[in-house]
Amino acid sequence: MDVLGGRWTVVILAxxxxxxxxxxxxxxRMPDITEKMLTQRLRELERAGLVERTPHGGAAADDARPWLGVSYDLTDEGxxxxxxxxxxxxxxxxxxxxxxLPVDPVS
Amino acid sequence: MDVLGGRWTVVILAxxxxxxxxxxxxxxRMPDITEKMLTQRLRELERAGLVERTPHGGAAADDARPWLGVSYDLTDEGxxxxxxxxxxxxxxxxxxxxxxLPVDPVS
Incomplete structure (x- = not known):
């Protein structure tokens, strides 16, 4: 249950x-999140089996920032x-x- | 939404x-939580308007630990x-x- 507790986690899942x-x-879609935080949360969600990562190659990928050439999706569990x-x-x-209050339009 | 993200928060609400x-x-009911953590989480939940506190006096209350003489309940929002x-x-x-895995019997 704690995996859901991290800041931004619920927004990423949404x-x-x-x-x-x-x-x-x-x-x-999340201009206020840092690259470090997003990468960390995605890694936590992967370890928890809730998110899976698929390399899609393409021009964006480079050695320094391999995650740029990657897509993320929910697993069945997610x-x-x-x-x-x-x-x-x-x-x-x-x-x-x-x-x-304003509501983030993530339906 | 972040108020729900703190460790133990969801268990306390449950x-x-x-x-x-x-x-x-x-x-x-939560033997693994420290007094400091529980008091902090309850205060956060009160500030967020999700929990309300009612002093019930009684022998348990003392100056050093005033929260002992207090009951907690969900607000309507909670x-x-x-x-x-x-x-x-x-x-x-x-x-x-x-x-x-074992499941905490909080229904």
């Missing part, structure tokens, strides 16, 4: 719930979290309504 | 989902998390089944 993402796409992510989103959206 | 608890009861807690429990239990 994006991946929408389907496979290249590393660069994840960075663009997809099992969809009800949790949806319930969290619903709770967060209702809470945001009450306090008139 | 216990409070079952109803009001005195501080001492929470400590007994009770709004029940679907999230249930979905998390279901996901955790299914995952534990797959890996034959």
């Amino acid at each position: 994006h991946l719930k929408e389907g496979v993402h290249r590393y660069g796409e994840l960075r663009r 997809r099992g979290l969809k009800p949790v992510l949806q319930a969290l989103y619903d709770w967060g959206a209702a809470r945001a309504d009450r306090y008139a | 216990h409070l989902k079952e109803g009001v608890h005195r501080y001492g009861e929470l400590r007994r 009770r709004g998390l029940k679907p999230v807690l249930q979905a998390l429990y279901d996901w955790g239990a299914a995952r534990a089944d797959r890996y034959a």
